[in-house]
Amino acid sequence: MKVLMLGWEYPPHISGGLGTACEGLTRGLAAEGVEVTFVVPRAFGDEDAGHMRLVSPQNLKQAVAQAGARVVRRTEVEEETTPELAQIVEINSILRPYQTPETYLRERIEVRNGKRYRVTEHLQSVEDLPEHTESGGGDHYGHDLFSEVHRFADLVGKLAERIDFDVIHAHDWMTYPAGLEARRRTGKPLVVQVHSLEFDRSGEHVNEGIHRIERAGTRSADRVIAVSHYTKSVIERQHGVEPEKIDVVHNGVTRAEAVTRYHVEPDDDEKMVLFLGRVTYQKGPEFFVRAAEKVLSRYKKARFVMAGSGDMLEPMKKLTRDLGIEKHFDFPGFVRGEALEKYFTLADVYVMPSRSEPFGITPLEAMAYDTPVIVSRQSGVSEVLRHALKVDYWDVDRIARLILAVLNHRVLSDEMLEMGTREVLQLHWNAAAKKAVSTYLRVTGSGGAEPVNGSFF
Amino acid sequence: MPSVCFYFQVHQPYRLRNVAPFSEAEGSDLFCDTANSGILWKVARKCYLPTNNKILELIKRFDGRFKVSYSLSGVAIEQMKQFAPDVLDSFVKLADTGCVEFLAETYYHSLAALRDRDEFADQVKAHGELISEYFGQSPRVFRNTELIYNDQIGELVDDLGFRAIMAEGADDILGERTPNFVYKHPHRELRILPKNYKLSDDIAFRFSNQGWEEHPLTTGKFARWLHAHSGNAQVINLFMDYETFGEHQWEATGIFSFLDALPHDVLTAPDWQFQMPSEVVRDVQPAGELSYWRTTSWADQERDITAWLGNRMQREAFDALHELGGHLRRRNNPAALSLWRKLQTSDHFYYMCTKWFADGDVHAYFSPYEGPYDAFINFMNALDEIRQQILSTSARLQGVHS
Known part of the structure; x- marks a missing residue:
């Protein structure tokens, strides 16, 4: 053929x-x-x-x-x-x-x-x-x-x-x-x-x-x-x-031959919540920011990283200022290579609040870096992932609640990753x-x- | 004279509402009345009411020669009283026949036997009082949640004055022995009635399985399997969830016709009879001692407790729950204690099971949650809620005193 x-x-x-x-x-x-x-x-x-x-x-x-x-x-x-x-x-x-x-x-x-x-x-x-x-x-x-x-x-x-x-x-x-x-x-x-x-x-x-x-x-x-x-x-x-x-x-899923592991500083309090992808309408970045506001009302030492670029980036920066939470946000722009690996490794949870995501492979990448994921139900990847937390992208309360749960309960991440890793390994190209x-x-x-x-x- | 001993489990947990920050509270209660009443009504319509009717009819038809036993959890009885009193009435009618025995268990269908013997004893006592109130019986035979059992639990149960306990007839426990005899605890007088899981599961799980080589299961065939044990059995213990009738096995599978015809076919062999558990232990001497050196249950292939306490979420939730217990009991706040005890119901832990999650099986079928992670999160949020309630009560009391 x-x-x-x-x-x-x-x-x-x-x-x-x-x-x-x-x-x-x-x-x-x-x-x-x-x-x-x-x-x-x-x-x-x-x-x-x-x-x-x-x-x-x-x-x-x-x-x-x-x-x-x-x-x-x-x-x-x-x-x-x-x-x-x-x-x-x-x-x-x-x-x-x-x-x-x-x-x-x-x-x-x-x-x-x-x-x-x-x-x-x-x-x-x-x-x-x-x-x-x-x-x-x-x-x-x-x-x-x-x-x-x-x-x-x-x-x-x-x-x-x-x-x-x-x-x-x-x-x-x-x-x-x-x-x-x-x-x-x-x-x-x-x-x-x-x-x-x-x-x-x-x-x-x-x-x-x-x-x-x-x-x-x-x-x-x-x-x-x-x-x-x-x-x-x-x-x-x-x-x-x-x-x-x-x-x-x-x-x-393509497993990287050797995933670079970054030493995670034992800062028990500050936790990182990651959005990584194009900052565009499709990816639902505003739901991430809105959820962050709610999370911060309960969990002060959370850091939110929105990595990526796109036409919604400036509006998102402005939104964090309007909500008074810009101090808790980093906008490193488009990242790849080592920087991308670093964010995936350091993150405590990866959030993909896409409005409509035909497949969406980044949650699988995040899991390869031992980062648990919260994914939109309006995505193809949610069809193949059972050991992930799922949300309707518009349900900001639930996104916030799930982020809080992951930040508060270490066992939740551990269990999802142990089971999820086995699951992901079964997804072969x-x-x-x-x-x-x-x-x-x-x-x-x-x-x-x-x-x-x-x-x- | 060998017996067939039926025991049916009747239980409904208090399912939690969505307990979460940022959501509109549905009042101070943590439980979802809508889901709980809806499920109870559904199960009542499909199983409890028609099966109770059938059992009552059979008891009358065989003039007392057909007998069964039930274990009804306290939380199931509470919910029947609240949402479906006619179901409770139909159980009372069964109790009135004298051919139905009600077993003891923990009021909250909890895992307390594994953690907190005082709490366990309190719940068993509360359940006994409830059974006595509604059914006029003082249970003498005990069954622990999900047939969870080991030698230590046997001692606890013996200390509480029970004559016998139901347990899983697990292969590794029985070894060369068969489950079809009454056994005895190695150090106590407590009798053990091991479940014949093969014959029980033929009805409970395989009855409608068209891939099973014995499908369709007729009463004639099943009675022949029972009678084949003649001369080498004291009792065949058929233990199962009551929902087997009409809920797990739908009416269309013919399960009610099976139940209807079974007593007749069993009783065609003249030396066979139906007995209630108390009668069995009254009439026969134990065939020997049986040590449950590991903790068994009637769940899954493993017949162990990993369905409830097998993963780290379950263990963390269980630890956190029981840690809170000390604080609660010191404060002696009956409302908070009741909430806390309803969280002890084993189902909450079962929903967190990830063991079979990848296969999407029976665990998923019974869960009101999207998955085990949601179950864990909601449970921990509920615990937080109770913790807040205690704290705010203490704060108020301090305000009063200062």
């Missing part, structure tokens, strides 16, 4: 859980003997992709620069490819996840002005690639996000005509037009995977353009993979896709990959037979 997989980010250059999920899934697929060609709008060269053939980003950048914005030198890519099961192909595009057209434009202007230190996760990725911003690459960018999406589609379509695969697997809306274009040009079946929906990200204020692309992608795909039953139900409701066409494939393969088999016909547009005689 050969898969043309369309993503838009790959660790460590990620702004959400999608890149992590793609890494886990492709590793699982490699273990299943599936050959994956993974196409991303941009690669940086330091991706940890031992299971894949990692194409040199410098060469690719040169190739892209030489080719301008339109063409990927696929032949060069193939020349460098050793017979590994999966490879990453970079196509020069500014596509990055979870952008709205507005933030995309704002980012573009600031890049041109040489402002490299903006405090959003999107641009922090760019900081790691100074030559990119200095190269004047902005000239190649399209005028808006949608034209980027369609340009990516055009590039992928051309690439698809030249390589061999059995099925197209597209991750989230920005790659759906590319997936559809690849199918149009090759006749190969299309599987679209929904990690996140515009409805999840923006609630009732959906961007119509994105909503339409999602609808077209999920309706016309041969099959749809949803990362949770929760997401499946939202797809049915929002896009009218028949449930029989949607398979649920829960994300797995291999299991997710197996389910994805069965979806592939359904669209290609059993055993990966010739697709429908094969020879007609």
